[in-house]
Amino acid sequence: MQQCPSAVRRFFPGRILSLVLTLALVLTLFSAQALAVEAETEEITPADSITLSVAELDEPGYDDSFFYLLVGQQYYLSLDGQLLVTAGEPETLIQLVRTAAEAYVTEDTVSCALADPEQLTLCYGYVSFGASDDLEAAALALSEQLQVTTVERTVQDETVPYEQVRAEDPERYVDEAPVVTPGSDGLNRVTWEVTCLNGEFQDAKVVDTQVLTEAVDEVTTVGTKERPEYIWPASGRISSRFGPRNIAVGSKNHKGIDIAASYGSDIVAAKAGTVIYSQWNSSGYGYLVKIEHEDGDVTYYAHNSSLTVSVGDEVQQGDVIAKAGSTGRSSGTHCHFEIRVDGTPVNPLDYLES
Numbered sequence: 001m002q003q004c005p006s007a008v009r010r011f012f013p014g015r016i017l018s019l020v021l022t023l024a025l026v027l028t029l030f031s032a033q034a035l036a037v038e039a040e041t042e043e044i045t046p047a048d049s050i051t052l053s054v055a056e057l058d059e060p061g062y063d064d065s066f067f068y069l070l071v072g073q074q075y076y077l078s079l080d081g082q083l084l085v086t087a088g089e090p091e092t093l094i095q096l097v098r099t100a101a102e103a104y105v106t107e108d109t110v111s112c113a114l115a116d117p118e119q120l121t122l123c124y125g126y127v128s129f130g131a132s133d134d135l136e137a138a139a140l141a142l143s144e145q146l147q148v149t150t151v152e153r154t155v156q157d158e159t160v161p162y163e164q165v166r167a168e169d170p171e172r173y174v175d176e177a178p179v180v181t182p183g184s185d186g187l188n189r190v191t192w193e194v195t196c197l198n199g200e201f202q203d204a205k206v207v208d209t210q211v212l213t214e215a216v217d218e219v220t221t222v223g224t225k226e227r228p229e230y231i232w233p234a235s236g237r238i239s240s241r242f243g244p245r246n247i248a249v250g251s252k253n254h255k256g257i258d259i260a261a262s263y264g265s266d267i268v269a270a271k272a273g274t275v276i277y278s279q280w281n282s283s284g285y286g287y288l289v290k291i292e293h294e295d296g297d298v299t300y301y302a303h304n305s306s307l308t309v310s311v312g313d314e315v316q317q318g319d320v321i322a323k324a325g326s327t328g329r330s331s332g333t334h335c336h337f338e339i340r341v342d343g344t345p346v347n348p349l350d351y352l353e354s
Contacts (some may be wrong), residue, residue, distance in 0.1 A: 076131065077138065077144070077284040080123040085138035087132050093122055096135055100142045108150040115147050152194045155206070160186035162215045172223025183218030186211065228353035231271040231317060233301055234324060234335040236260040253348045255345035256300065256338035261324035263305065263333045266319050270299050270337070270352070275313040275321070285336070286328025289321050300338035 076082040077093050087093050090297075097120070101112045114120060120142070133137070162183035169179075191208035193291035194201070269291055276298070277290035285302035289309060292298050305325025315321060326333045339348050 006237060011249040027329050073125060074127050075122065075124050076127055076130070077142075078123055080119050083127065083131055083302060084141060086127055086133045087135070089122075089124060097142065100139045101146065103143065104146060104148045106150070108118070108152045109148065110151050110325040111147070112148040112279055113147055114145055119145065131262055148198055149202075150196050152196070154192050154194060156190060156192070157212065158188050158190050160215045162186070163217050165217045165219045167219050168224045169221050170220070170224050172256075173225050173227040174223050175227055176223045180220040181219040181221070184216045185213075186215030188211040205325045212331065227317065230299075230348070230351045231268070231354070232259065232352055233270045233299075233337050234265065235261040236262075237335055238333070239332070240350065242345075256336055256337050257348050258334045260332070260334050263324060263326070265324045266320045267301050267304060267323050267324055267335050269315045270317065270339075271297075272316045273299075273308045274313075275311055278307050278309050278311055278313075278321075281328065284329035286330060287322065287325065291315060293322070295313065296342070298340045298343075300336070300340070302336035303327050303334060303340075305333075 006071075021344065074086045075088070075093060076086040077096070085093070087096075104112050128212070139199055140322050164183070172179075189210040189212055190203050191330045192204055193207050236259045238257055239260040240254055242254055242257055245252060245254050246274040268288075271291070271293050273293035274293040276292045277288060279288070280286065281288040281302070285300070287304040287307055289301045289304065289307060291301075301322055303324075303326055303329065304322035306323045307321070308323070309315060309319075309321045324333055324335055330336075337348055339346050339351055
């Protein structure tokens with residue numbers, strides 16, 4: 001068997017080793033350069049809401065050099081500048097993006113996008129040998145970057161609390177008990193739009209309100225009229241005034257006033273106080289009620305047909321104390337009314353409300 005010259009035997013292993021090392025260095029440099037390539041391009045939208053930047057794609061040409069056979073040119077997706085996945089055809093990668101987005105699209109989805117649309121780029125260039133072509137893993141990685149916004153409509157019936165309103169009545173006295181008109185709650189049918197980002201609540205707003213039942217206000221009516229010191233004990237005209245008078249029946253020096261009234265009509269306390277007399281009086285007053293007031297004044301109510309209070313009763317201004325009549329020395333149905341200050345009769349018209 002013929003053997004190689006010793007010089008060749010010495011040279012050949014060294015040259016082969018040097019060539020392999022040089023080739024490895026070139027592959028490393030070109031691979032690094034290929035992964036760093038970013039091209040400014042037009043944008044296409046393979047999915048409705050994900051923007052995909054597309055690098056200027058050169059049509060792949062055949063090259064049988066040893067370098068291209070080891071490194072090669074391929075289509076690939078770049079996510080945040082890092083190679084995500086490779087494929088033989090760009091349509092495969094575009095469909096991958098579309099599928100990743102459509103998995104999150106429901107009737108409530110309003111957007112499904114990357115936080116930064118320029119995160120994702122479709123490129124054609126040199127890639128390192130053994131780069132990932134796992135489309136399923138790439139789809140999972142891509143879906144983790146999506147910002148999914150949903151808006152859900154919900155309808156619910158909501159109670160509308162009634163309001164409390166204060167009304168003033170100038171015909172009622174300030175110390176009279178308020179009159180309360182009860183209120184009632186209303187009912188509205190409300191449509192809400194609830195916005196969520198990746199399942200987390202973001203906002204809610206009312207987009208429609210239908211009134212099912214109107215709320216009714218609770219109204220508290222209070223009086224604004226200042227109560228006079230004395231009110232009229234009966235309703236009617238003055239039939240006889242205070243002071244001297246020329247009459248056939250009764251006192252010639254009238255100690256009060258006479259108020260004509262219908263038989264059996266109410267006689268009321270002109271001022272709050274304590275009943276100190278309630279019975280028949282033989283001095284001409286007939287059925288008589290006397291009330292002593294806080295300031296020591298005393299009021300008389302005479303000629304009644306009947307009495308409705310007893311000695312010791314506490315009465316308020318306006319309380320019914322007797323019924324009108326014509327008992328005692330009287331010429332007709334009326335209320336004889338007196339006010340006595342320190343025991344002395346005074347003109348009631350100086351104290352009664354106008």
